[in-house]
Amino acid sequence: DDRTGEKLVELAKRRGYFFQASGAYGGVGGFYTFGPQGAALKGNVEDAWRERFAVAEGNMEIDAPTIMPEPVFEASGHLDTFDDMLVECPDCGESHRADHVVEDDTEYEDAESLPIPEVEEVIAEYELICPDCGAGLAGQAVEPFNLMFATTIGPGDSQPGYLRPETAQGIFVEFPRLKEYARNQLPFGVAQVGRAYRNEISPRRSIIRTREFTQAELEYFVDPEGEEPDIDDVADVDVRLYPAAEQTADDGTVLETTIGEAVDDGTIADPWIAYYLGIAREWYESVGVDMDRFRFRQHLAGERSHYASDCWDAEAELDGNWIELAGFAHRGDYDLSKHDEYSEDRYTIFQQYDEPKTVERAVVDPDMSYLGPEFGADAGAIVDELETLAERDRTAFEGEAVEVDIEGESHEIPVEKTGFAVEERTEAGEHVIPHVIEPSFGVDRLVYTVCHHAYREDEVDGEARTYLALDPKVAPTFVGVFPLQSDDELEATAREIVDELREAGLAVTYDDSGNIGRRYRRQDEVGTPFCVTIDYESLEDDAVTVRERDSTTQKRLPIEELGDTVAALRAG
Ligand code: ATP
Missing domain, CATH: 3.30.40.230 (Herpes Virus-1)
Structure with a gap:
């Protein structure tokens, strides 16, 4: 049904999932408020993400500011190219x-x-x-x-700042501190869940493309020469892959394979990406994405950011369109080397060799009596440039003179005045800029997808009903408790049950208004997996009726056992 999205958006507003923000003032495109159900669902999804991608993987999590000063985005390239x-x-x-x-x-x-x-x-x-x-x-x-939102920091407009367009920069910028917490040992991962802002030209499709949204990102730093992940952990995971070669072929198809096979036959060339696709596939399923409407699509060569050596998107099908839920990119050393170059800090890690090595080092020792008087204030900058050149491009010293650019002005320095030499030294290790693998998840799109894939219409007792078949793991309300009739004793018993379930940490809603059928329908639309009804018999036999949302089957359960049973259902 290609209209599910429309119907979902209507339900979302009516039942407190999400709706246009600042509606009282006419609203403005691309901003949404998550209502009580939506905020709880989103919170559950974020918790599940943390659990899997931070805690279970032994990665750290940080929480960096959403506004950052201009130099950060000059370095990252966003100012010029975002x-x-x-x-x-x-x-x-x-x-x-x-x-x-x-x-x-x-x-x-x-x-x-x-x-x-x-x-x-x-x-x-x-x-x-x-x-x-x-x-x-x-x-x-x-x-x-x-796409960046600009602002100014402090009074006056001397300090320009920007709202971060992705959570990632907070992690990259703080790398010099974070590597200390990781005791300078690679690999290590840093996760962050938080808001990102993009002044989208045309926000559309409800919360799928907004101007303020939540990302859950992991930056996993590895030694470029170092260990590879243990693919065995995810080798058996079934995946549907849409590689670039298939997308450009005349009769290209989506491959049904496993992570292990895809690595073996080279479909996924990067083992780290393969690893994260495997755990992401399982995680998406666990929060309720329909795996028949899910695939990984490789970016075409021209589609990739210039720094990414390979990139795959997780995509979900919604009303006949494939929507990007997450991107998995190998970003190389792009981000850290930029900050290393532009900032005052070092973005390297000292990697100790197994045993000390004799290495060649190109060095310069400029003749200051030549550089000083001749070049005045530029002399210092020229020395810096010569040092960098010696490190990066020895061929520059092969001719008679070296060309050095200082603020657009070119200087020719005779090689003999640079003191260029290649020396042999014994060293214990070297400073390397780590490479980074980035799984970058959008939370809002996922919340939308989870609701969309859970959207169901059927008939119960000859009446049409709509329900969200949300996985109990993420459902915002876990159980509804109803006294069957308006009666003091029934209500008191129901309230006791509510307190007990809430003490057990479950999200409970109490409802005593309207006939029981109407109350069930309300919870069905919210996606509440279980409802508990207290009737007159309950007062005699200390048992209640538990109704399951999808099957609508009902079963009597002793009140005593209710807490444990329901908690076990939630745990799955
Ligand atoms: P698109 O091509 O759809 O604009 P993107 O490729 O620019 O997205 P990334 O920069 O890879 O997106 O961001 C990572 C994730 O953040 C995306 O997979 C998506 O889930 C989410 N995301 C990006 N932009 C938005 C937005 N405007 N609204 C909601 N979520 C977004």
């Missing part, structure tokens, strides 16, 4: 993401990787139209649009 392509409709004035307009034409699934002039050509050639009003977009200029 853009989407924008095209404005000449008729209605609505802005659209140009690559989304193009993507809707099936011939151009890979639109994200096309450069702006080519997107403009595609728009013209295929006479693509504005999704809002239908006006032709041909001839409209496509412009880059930076």
Whole structure:
């Protein structure tokens, strides 16, 4: 049913899952409030994520600020390149993401990787139209649009800052402290669950694309020459893979395989990515994503960020569209080397050799009597440049002179004045910039998917009913407790049961309004897995009726056993 999404959005508002924020003031696109059920479901999903990706893996978790100063984003590259392509409709004035307009034409699934002039050509050639009003977009200029929200820090506007567009930067920036907590031992992982902000050009599809959202990210730092993960742990996990080669083939298909096989036959080239795809697949299933509507899709070469050597997305099918739930990227040393270069701190780890090694080191020892008077204030900068060059590119010293750029001005330094030499030294180890593997999960999209995949319609006693078949592990309300009739004694007993279940740590709702059928329907829509009804017989036999949501079967249970039974059901 391609209308499930629409119906879900309606249910979500009515039952307190999520709704447009600031509605009283007309609302603004891309901001949503999670109501009581939604906030609880989201909290349960986040807890389950922490449990699996931080606690069970022995990774640490941090909580960094959401506003960071400008230099961080200069270093990370976001200021220059965190853009989407924008095209404005000449008729209605609505802005659209140009690559989304193009993507809707099936011939151009890979639109994200096309450069702006080519997107403009595609728009013209295929006479693509504005999704809002239908006006032709041909001839409209496509412009880059930076997605970061800017702000200023403190009074005045001297200190620009930005709301982080991903939680990851907080982890990368703090690496010099974090490596100390990890006692300078690789590998180690750092997780973070928190808000990220992107000024999306056209937020859409409810909480799937918003301007403020929650990410759960893990940055797993490894020695580039070091150990590989133990694939055995996930080798048997069944996965559906859509590799780049299949996407570009004429009759490309989704492969049904296992992680172990996919590693063996090279479909997943990076063992760390394979490892995380395996645990992610199992985790997604455990929180209620329908595995028949789930796959991993590899990024096409042009779609990858320039630093990523390989990248796979977890995708879920919703109303006939595949939506990205998470990205799994090998980011190499890109992030840490940028911060190492731009900041005052070191983003390296000292890796001890098994035994001391004799290594060659290129060094410089510039002739300051030459550099000093001749180059004045630039002399210091030139020495720094020469040192960096010696470390990175010895061939620069092979000619008569070395060329050094200082703030756009080029200087020729005779090689003999640089004191360049290659020395042999015995060293105990070396400083390396770790590589990083990043599983990056979107929480809001997952909450939406979990509700969407759980959305059911059936008939009970000849009446239509809607229910959310949420997994008890994440269901926001675990049990509903109802006195059958309005009666002091029934109500008092019901209240006692509520207290007892709440003491056992369960999320309980008490409801004594409306007929019992209506109360069941309400909890069905909320997705409450169990309801407990107290009737007159209960006062005689100390037993209650427990009704299960999906099957609607009912069973009598002694009140005494209720707490343990229900807690066991929750644990699964
Ligand atoms: P898209 O291509 O859909 O814009 P992306 O590839 O830019 O997403 P990433 O930068 O990889 O997304 O972010 C990691 C995860 O964060 C995504 O898989 C998604 O679940 C979530 N996410 C990204 N942007 C948004 C958004 N605007 N609203 C909700 N979730 C988002």
